[in-house]
Amino acid sequence: MDVSIMLFTRDLRIRDNPALAAACRAERVVPLFVFDDAILNGRFAAPNRVRFLLDCLADLRASLRGLGGDLVVRRGDPVAHTARIAEQTGARTVTLADERSAFGARRLAALRRLRLDVSAHPGVTVVPPGALLPSNGDHYRVFSPYWRAWEAARWRPVADTPARISLPDGVDPGPLPRLEDLTSGPLSPCLPPGGERAGRERMERWLRTDAAAYEETRDDLAADRTSRLSPYLKFGCISPLELANAAGGAYRRQLAWRDFHHQVMAAFPELPRRDYRPRGRRWNLERDVLDAWCEGATGVPVVDAGMRQLHREGFMHNRARLITASFLTRTLGVDWREGLAHFGDWLVDGDVADNAGNWQWGAGTGNATRPDQVMNPLRQAAKYDRSGDYVRTYVPELADVPAPHVRHPWTLPDEARRSIAYPPPIIDLT
Template sequence: MKHNRVIVWFRNDLRISDNETLTRAIQSGIEIIPVYCFDPRMWAKTELGIAKTGAFRTQFLIESVDDLRKSIRNLGGDLIILQGKPEDKVVELAEKIQAKAIFFSQEVTSEEKDVDKSLESAAFAKGITTESFWQSTLYHIEDLPFPVSQTPEVFTHFRKAVEKMAKVRPSWKTPKTINYPSDLDFSLLGNLPSLLTYGLEKPDRDAKSWMEVEGGEQSGFGRLRSYFWEKDLLKVYKETRNGLIGMDYSSKFSPWLALGCISPRSIVEEITSYEKERKKNESTYWLIFELIWRDYFRFIAKKHGDKIFNIQGIKNQEDSWSRDKSQFEAWAEGMTGVPFVDANMRELNATGFMSNRGRQIVASFLVNDLGIDWTWGASYFESQLIDYDVCSNWGNWMYVGGVGNDPRENRYFNILRQAKNYDRNGEYVRIMIPELQAIKGFDIHQPWELSTSQLRSLKIQFGHTYPQPLRKIPTLEKAY
């Protein structure tokens, strides 16, 4: 059905490439009006008293929307920027400019779905059509070899099933032009907000940070080209992905994936080209493997709904969690007295990013060593992570909390064993915790093993220059 005017409401699909919503709108509408709406609820305070969306993620979002506007202008269109509740503002705009349809991408978790329902209801009351499209995953929801309600509870079963019985659809072609109405009032375009709009301060670029990312589709594809072709790093991804130092031990695609600046299908198509032109090995497959994990958590979230946010998780498992705020704050600030944990948390606070290995380590420490409510950790990550993805974040935290999809019970990460495996000589900790950098070698991971005279000679004093450990952690022998 052809519509005279179609609003394309962008959400976590901030790109013009492989964007079914945009493409379908162009096919269905005579005139296309792209829209992004900054929803103030994204910056509400959580029960922990912190902003739901912190400065790093906000800055990346603003950059991504700005980049989207530039891309759309290059196609002959423009991006209208609204501020307020989308279910109100987008429908009000549609009525004002006489658009007869609103197209948007589907989300899976309750807050977003509630907005969808309200928007659809308000639009229906005004005689405005709505259409939504699934485009957040590598495998399309309609191509799964089982109904979403029967998504396997074990990742390996899911992976094997989709790899054997499902195919990745080809990506949608990037449009060459957008027919944007020439008679729209220029004042409707709106301006980008700033961090100050949400009471946030622009984060200083930390001198220790190697995390060089800028929001937007152009930057995302630039990173892809750099990692695959210019630096030729894909061929060693599996060997280096558990690294800690530098920009290139892993792909770092996650921030762009989280906001849909680049699609998983575009990445896989580039992997296929790389395999044909350069090399096909375990590493090229392993990046696809990680994208399947991302799919898995999204389908699990759709299957289980709000259970992924509940402390009992999808296992409906009761537990007696601690809610010691002082210990939680020490963890959040990187002041637990356990160097490997503190180093990772300080990187997160300074850059908005932490390695996958680091995330597992700090989550295990919060849950298993301190016994603190895993949902507090998930909430803190939601605020801080530049690559926050609601399904992956809460799915992974459920996993660590023992109430998710982990087939193993009581998965515990021995901090010292992890340190020995991934930071044997302490280079990472030495960068992130300068007050301990005088300690040589592996001893930096266990400063409590040094004598008082040794610590004094290094000008380190527990409780003064560095905190006493909150918990006595297991030795290397008791390892996972």
């Protein structure tokens, strides 16, 4: 009997999943997901993302059962569990998504040391890292030429959805664990539901209602008409290729930025840890300044609103991400790695490559063509939150302040000040 193992990682869907389609060429398939202790024991097991992941896996299990199969769930080392299931079932092939982080590369290398036929397939990005190369280097360092190459590239066809999946006899699927068995810590109260079904519903609704106006509304903080599809892309609940085929030019450019950061990290795996382009900057080490930013209590309304949205929803509007990152690294002079870590603790869509690439861009240590650019948060608020409604939504202390005064620096009441001096020094914001 021909048996294949499909190791799910960052592709938690049945539609347009090339690795799953390849696995289903076998008579029997073991769809496998392993809760990796190397991830669960580290900072990447943020409660918001683990809760979303559990939703994704429950939805994936339901989809696989609808096709006649099931999701086999284990915890520990993915390579060891793959080897055990291969021995148990006689599987000779393993398929998985081609994920190019340093962690993903180590996992793939370890799998390939097994006596199995292991193949990695596209699907995490629209264009796989390494598929587009400049004539004078190993990867694109500037976005504009990458964008031109990305637009001109011939994309792969959409993979077929399996009609049926048959699990080998004698394989125990195992239960999905509880959230408290996997992680601990605060959860955001307004998290989106995870899973392919929720992701596709969100994608289809956004394409139908707001996608056409994306270019005009994407930076309007209060309008909140961005797609909010980033968590579903991060966990592979929706296909980035399908989304790119359906979306317009402005949104496709954002998907190209995502691919760009993935190809940068494939070439420079230290992207989340080291300056891509060292500037020799000396960072502000004052903990009080960082704490004020983390808590959404800097005294700059649009910055505080962004940080409080992050804590409430596990999400932050993209324009607010740019403003808060620039404020932390440029105005307060705090190391971008501190901001990356705090975002990583809360963002449901905490994609390592995209998050690190954007933080380095904002700090001037990454792929920005204007590394000295600083965003003035007051001017940004005046332009992108003209009515002040975004600030009022997330900073209730300012709910009754009229525009334009709601954009001006403010001071927390004494009972909320704790031991932190608010606001921290602000230079040339007017």
